Amino acid sequence: MSQSDQESLANDQDDYLSNEELRQALELLFFAYRDFTGEPDVILANDGFGRAHHRVIYFVKCNPGITVNRLLGILKITKQSLSRVLGQLVREDFILQQTDPGDRRRRTLVLTDKGNALESRLTGCQSARIGRAYKAAGVDAVRGFKAVLTQIINADDRARFTGGGPHTD
Amino acid sequence: MSQSDQESLANDQDDYLSNEELRQALELLFFAYRDFTGEPDVILANDGFGRAHHRVIYFVKCNPGITVNRLLGILKITKQSLSRVLGQLVREDFILQQTDPGDRRRRTLVLTDKGNALESRLTGCQSARIGRAYKAAGVDAVRGFKAVLTQIINADDRARFTGGGPHTD
DNA sequence: CATATATGTCAACAACACTGACTTAATTTT
DNA sequence: AAAATTAAGTCAGTGTTGTTGACATATATG
Numbered sequence: 001m002s003q004s005d006q007e008s009l010a011n012d013q014d015d016y017l018s019n020e021e022l023r024q025a026l027e028l029l030f031f032a033y034r035d036f037t038g039e040p041d042v043i044l045a046n047d048g049f050g051r052a053h054h055r056v057i058y059f060v061k062c063n064p065g066i067t068v069n070r071l072l073g074i075l076k077i078t079k080q081s082l083s084r085v086l087g088q089l090v091r092e093d094f095i096l097q098q099t100d101p102g103d104r105r106r107r108t109l110v111l112t113d114k115g116n117a118l119e120s121r122l123t124g125c126q127s128a129r130i131g132r133a134y135k136a137a138g139v140d141a142v143r144g145f146k147a148v149l150t151q152i153i154n155a156d157d158r159a160r161f162t163g164g165g166p167h168t169d
Numbered sequence: 170m171s172q173s174d175q176e177s178l179a180n181d182q183d184d185y186l187s188n189e190e191l192r193q194a195l196e197l198l199f200f201a202y203r204d205f206t207g208e209p210d211v212i213l214a215n216d217g218f219g220r221a222h223h224r225v226i227y228f229v230k231c232n233p234g235i236t237v238n239r240l241l242g243i244l245k246i247t248k249q250s251l252s253r254v255l256g257q258l259v260r261e262d263f264i265l266q267q268t269d270p271g272d273r274r275r276r277t278l279v280l281t282d283k284g285n286a287l288e289s290r291l292t293g294c295q296s297a298r299i300g301r302a303y304k305a306a307g308v309d310a311v312r313g314f315k316a317v318l319t320q321i322i323n324a325d326d327r328a329r330f331t332g333g334g335p336h337t338d
Numbered sequence: 339c340a341t342a343t344a345t346g347t348c349a350a351c352a353a354c355a356c357t358g359a360c361t362t363a364a365t366t367t368t
Numbered sequence: 369a370a371a372a373t374t375a376a377g378t379c380a381g382t383g384t385t386g387t388t389g390a391c392a393t394a395t396a397t398g
Contacts, residue, residue, distance in 0.1 A: 016308045016311050017303055017304065019296065021303075022296040022300055022303075023292070023296070024315070024330070025303075026227070026292065026296070026299065027231075027329070028315060028319065028330060029202065029205060031322045031323075031326050032198070032319075032321040033198065034245070035326070036321055038323075049384090050383085051384085051385085052384075052385060053384095062196075067344080068344070068346090069344060069345080076203070077386065077387090078387065079346080080346090080386090080387080081386055083346065083347075103344085103395075104344095104395060105394065106343095106395095107345070107346095123195065127191040127195070129321060130191050130195065130321065131186055132320065133318075134190075134191075134320075135186065137317045137319075140309075141312070141313035141317050142185050142317060143313060144306065144310035144311065144312060144316075145194075145310075145317035146194070146197060147306040147307075147310040148302050148303065148306045149198065149201045149314070150197065150306075151301065151305045152201040152204065152299065153197070153204050154200075154204045157200050160196070160200070161196075161197060219352090220354085221353075221354060221355085238376080246355070246356090248375095248377080249357085249377090249378085250354065250355055250356075252377065252378075272364075273364060273365085274364045274374065274376070275364095275375060275376085341396100342395100342396080343397090344393100345392100345393085346392080347392075347393100348390085349388100349389090350388085351387075352386085353386080354383105354386100355382100355385100356381100356382075357380105358379105358381090359378100359380090360377100361376100361377080361379105362376085363375085364373100364376105365372100366371100366374085367370100367371080368369105368370085368372085
């Protein structure tokens with residue numbers, strides 16, 4: 001008996017855990033993420049940027065004064081990958097990078113006015129999409145949406161949402 | 170008054186539509202999608218494949234006999250991008266491509282046994298992740314999860330989920 | 339002073355998307 | 369039957385985003 005056959009039998013009792021239900025979830029995530037990122041990608045392309053720039057701008061906005069190392073921890077990419085993108089954003093005056101007075105090895109990052117303006121445009125269209133979806137689905141659905149998404153996230157990053165603040169350690 | 174200030178005022182009445190709530194949704198989607206795709210990426214790398222191969226294998230599995238054009242419509246990438254990935258999968262015997270007898274311009278795609286085996290492994294770990302999340306969050310949360318994700322998807326693809334069958338036109 | 343940490347940089351490489359131009363084969367339309 | 373359209377494939381070039389590995393510099397900590 002194959003693994004998937006076993007799963008079918010095991011899940012026959014709970015139809016919300018059936019293979020078909022799970023398969024639908026995979027597709028929902030694929031299409032939702034594709035469309036969720038589609039609009040910002042167009043805006044970014046105008047400035048010669050990509051999705052990676054968006055992520056950096058977003059997390060600097062939410063964590064003003066964040067250091068490069070902490071940003072790497074959130075994004076989980078190599079410093080060489082971040083460096084290319086971050087360097088562009090700093091050179092083109094979207095992000096201000098300053099030496100941390102407390103520990104002069106560290107560089108703190110904040111958005112410039114230019115960076116804030118771009119961040120607003122990017123997050124604006126994503127927020128609008130989510131807002132429309134939230135409104136159409138209703139407040140109870142939103143609770144479920146967040147509960148399931150939180151559980152999908154790996155345990156080590158889940159605390160960022162179940163706990164209190166941003167928690168970027 | 171800035172755009173975001175206007176939004177704040179407009180949304181102060183519904184706290185589930187506040188800027189902070191929407192911002193949290195953006196992050197949930199980012200982290201959930203990152204971790205959702207993390208495990209399959211490792212498996213794919215063993216075969217020298219990437220996420221694009223996964224998507225092709227997945228949609229061929231769910232739509233056996235699908236044509237190249239319909240696959241392009243689902244993935245929304247260029248035929249040159251698909252060609253590279255699909256060509257590899259056909260050459261390495263994960264996908265069987267045959268001329269459609271009804272319209273000999275068309276090529277129909279199905280997974281080989283080898284392709285089915287890989288698909289099971291890939292979808293298996295994603296299904297397991299979703300299954301755990303569903304079980305932990307509960308059946309009511311799942312209903313909300315699907316309702317919100319469906320609304321996030323662009324209207325033209327939303328019918329794939331609100332309606333009956335796969336509907337890949 | 340030695341070691342560890344934070345950051346940056348150079349080089350090479352791979353996956354995956356894009357545009358644009360062109361070809362071949364088969365079907366449909368006129 | 370000729371013309372137009374559709375389905376699929378190919379070649380060439382480009383850009384974003386990630387990777388590994390090696391190395392450099394400044395600062396902090398032991």
